[in-house]
Amino acid sequence: MAVHTFTPTHYHRTMGSHTPVLHIAPGDSVITTTVDAWGLDAAEQKATEGGNPMTGPFYIEGAEPGDTLVVHLDRLTPSRLTGWGRSRLAANVVDPDVAAALPTENDLVYWVFDLQAGTASLRDPVGKLGRFVLPLKPMLGCFGVAPSDGQAISTATSGDYGGNMDYNGFIAGTTVYFPVFQAGALFHLGDGHAAQGDGEVCGTGIETSFEVQFTVDLLKGVRSGLPRGENADYIYTAGNARPLDQAMQHATTEMLAWLQQGYGYSFSEANLLIGYGVEYELGNMFDPAYTMICKLPKRLLAK
Amino acid sequence: MAVHTFTPTHYHRTMGSHTPVLHIAPGDSVITTTVDAWGLDAAEQKATEGGNPMTGPFYIEGAEPGDTLVVHLDRLTPSRLTGWGRSRLAANVVDPDVAAALPTENDLVYWVFDLQAGTASLRDPVGKLGRFVLPLKPMLGCFGVAPSDGQAISTATSGDYGGNMDYNGFIAGTTVYFPVFQAGALFHLGDGHAAQGDGEVCGTGIETSFEVQFTVDLLKGVRSGLPRGENADYIYTAGNARPLDQAMQHATTEMLAWLQQGYGYSFSEANLLIGYGVEYELGNMFDPAYTMICKLPKRLLAK
């Protein structure tokens, strides 16, 4: 049950079987930092090349293929008082003929945070929006484990190993589950967003560097197929694929499996539960793989 | 500001330029009934052939192409204490290889309502789910106006004219806006669901007959492109298309237009508002056209 403090000295722009930066045991916690998507740190200094650089990977002792890694997000806090993001809707979230009318000029906006008030607002007011004050809701954009088959996959995208899911529900207090594909699981994390709209439809959240505390655990011999999450009110699954239809199919299929294997429902019961009780959220519709979230309220689940 | 009571004697299984059943004026209300998707009425008698039969159409005096029809859903109440629905996930909402394992046997379940308690529950308990008690949340599955160009389109699907959107947010208290394509707008309604999971992923909600009260109004000369909605907390747009990607693009594009034309935001401001403030919901991923909802919280909108 150790609490490790880890200061990264290098970063990875792929999720892969990289040399672990730290070996930790189930039950251990880690306090560490992440740089933003451009590689800027808490001092807004370029710590590494941009493109969702990852802190880690962390080797979890005892984790083997076929297990499930448990990651509890204890604390996610911006490590500086500024963030940045794009200001235009991405070309793929509007009708193609409207995309043709999107300006191509410089499209960045800068945000400042008031941690006391729990808000982010535009550094420079924009017309009728003024400072456009939004609640801070810090989330991890990209995190997960080393993929199967010795793959190393760009942190631009996502898959069954997690990755760049850009779902604004991955906030502090959430427990996330990942299938283990490699010995030690090899947990990576980064790409913090101070807040993000559903779908990451402008191509970014409010991008910033983070201080993070997380705690790991292992479900030995428990097989999962995709990232899963849990908070006070919901269990959920994350389908990462393109198009949205397939992301949604993946998420629903994983929920069907979870209800049967993890909660003891029969196939018929699991169908009914999802059929009438399900909720969906749009993680992202911007990255190479999109993300759909399939949720079930815990109040519907049997004790 | 008349209140009309209308008892239907026939129904339509297309949204089209059918002979109006009643002429009403902007500001008028109508109290009427709808049969369920199979054509069963309040007495569970077959009133008409199944396939989402529509009550109407209602001719709104003064409505012309280029206007926007306003429909306030005043009251949606099941007109009987029973409903039915499918019990299996639809083949298109799970991974194709899992679809191959879905049973093909009879897949109906029957529900009973307790209007006092505001609940629906299974008539016949199912294993660990027992009676599977769900809150009643009555919604209209299929409603809208006559489509453009003299078309008559099956109530199985949806489009810019509304139709079978199967979005569980179309509940009492909601104001819905439709583009007017034909003189009189020709408003149709039906396919009530006592409750429905997101996405209508088992292919039905809890299907039943309804008593409905609605009030119409007109926005003369206000052009809209797709169905729009408004409740106490949100404004939203409905994109109806397949695949989900296109439904989402349609909804986002319509929101972009609405913010500029209806709320006076500049293009840049509208992009930022959606980019960081948007929420999405999945209407349905079952019908020939899927439905995605693009929402903005009213608290983010300028006064």
Added chain:
Amino acid sequence: MAVHTFTPTHYHRTMGSHTPVLHIAPGDSVITTTVDAWGLDAAEQKATEGGNPMTGPFYIEGAEPGDTLVVHLDRLTPSRLTGWGRSRLAANVVDPDVAAALPTENDLVYWVFDLQAGTASLRDPVGKLGRFVLPLKPMLGCFGVAPSDGQAISTATSGDYGGNMDYNGFIAGTTVYFPVFQAGALFHLGDGHAAQGDGEVCGTGIETSFEVQFTVDLLKGVRSGLPRGENADYIYTAGNARPLDQAMQHATTEMLAWLQQGYGYSFSEANLLIGYGVEYELGNMFDPAYTMICKLPKRLLAK
């Protein structure tokens, strides 16, 4: 076996259960004309409003729901020596960020035909392309029968009833099969293209008016699910849907059915035949519903 000559006096911009312009018997031929997509006739005069106006419908005596209508395209000839088309790729056939760079200026080009030489060429030379001489390959862009359930559907799109499939294989010498949904089948035709690239990726073929001769027949009691075609070398099916994936699934599913019902293959044999012998073509990826063609060489089929 009569040969009817029919001169249209009005046109329809929906495929629907419109009043027939002529009753014909199985075995009969019709010689008629079609206007171009803008409603221009052989004299380049505006004969009717634009939007793929249809000649017809023709009532085929004895055709009933559950039958299959046979249409042999005997002759398709441009009725004038000029055509027109768009000059830019459609926004939906390139990557969305490239779509944003597509010019929005006037984008029409005009073509002239040399029927002797069998060529179409640009009226006004364009840079390195010069006159850009292409072989004439006259095809019907939009044709089919009245849809199910009394629907009337815009000639912009397509479905199981045919419609705006824009497949450049629908040329003279082809036999096309349509499911019959309404008494008399109600055959419509129009939207001739003097030639067209695969996919109709600029949103048009070389649009012109046609002289057409076709011959009809009936397969009584033979049920088909989608448009089918046959020429000297191939049998094929047309899947009309969006996205391409679904169009392809529809076409493949219909071929699977045809091989079993029409050619007596077992399910296993039909799977093998398609699995190793199939070819696909892209009809259109521009219209609201896309079209994919699933083809089997006749040389692979059992006698």
Added chain:
Amino acid sequence: MAVHTFTPTHYHRTMGSHTPVLHIAPGDSVITTTVDAWGLDAAEQKATEGGNPMTGPFYIEGAEPGDTLVVHLDRLTPSRLTGWGRSRLAANVVDPDVAAALPTENDLVYWVFDLQAGTASLRDPVGKLGRFVLPLKPMLGCFGVAPSDGQAISTATSGDYGGNMDYNGFIAGTTVYFPVFQAGALFHLGDGHAAQGDGEVCGTGIETSFEVQFTVDLLKGVRSGLPRGENADYIYTAGNARPLDQAMQHATTEMLAWLQQGYGYSFSEANLLIGYGVEYELGNMFDPAYTMICKLPKRLLAK
């Protein structure tokens, strides 16, 4: 202009920056072998674990990021007289409700080759199909270079680096072009098919081991974005993505770029050329990324 003979001793199941097995110079040829998708060699012995094992990678001297690698497929010959493949259509190429009816039993068929006659036929006759004789058309299913950013990506899928494209046009006589992402390009090859239907719709071609001869060259400073190909009659581009719509957009976008950069057409001319002259082929609709081919006949290209 050396001709190297290389006998592999190990294989890779990812395309990645693996240690090169041989350094070769532009102009050099290599004669080597590939195992089949299961890892079976010319003697039908298991040479390595299955999953599209790759021979290579080959390091091409002088290749640097920003160059284009040229690979001429000189000779592709089955190295044994047997192959295997699946016998059922994949669940994702038929309508979802039909997928539910696909049998799940063992689904392999075995093929034997007659190199003299140039045919493949079923080892065991199947009903009306008998031996189902097909012409041999040996093609490479999976080949390409090391991906960008140090990635290592499973040979199950494909991308801008090539990979498991499963396009039946990659036959002897073809010249293929790949973007270079890593020093030396690092060319991998494998997954030979003795023949394959369009789309690889049953999930395999006729899988077998190969003898291969290829010759490499370099286009220094010539940037390409996706795999490109050329044969006697056509130039073409390969879009690898899911869904088909995006694969098609990628391929079309790359053709648009190639015509301008490589052939000197203006943007307008390139639009017209594609708009009216293009042909498409379906590579595969089975792998995680689908493949669409965008082709232009050389006869339409300016000298």
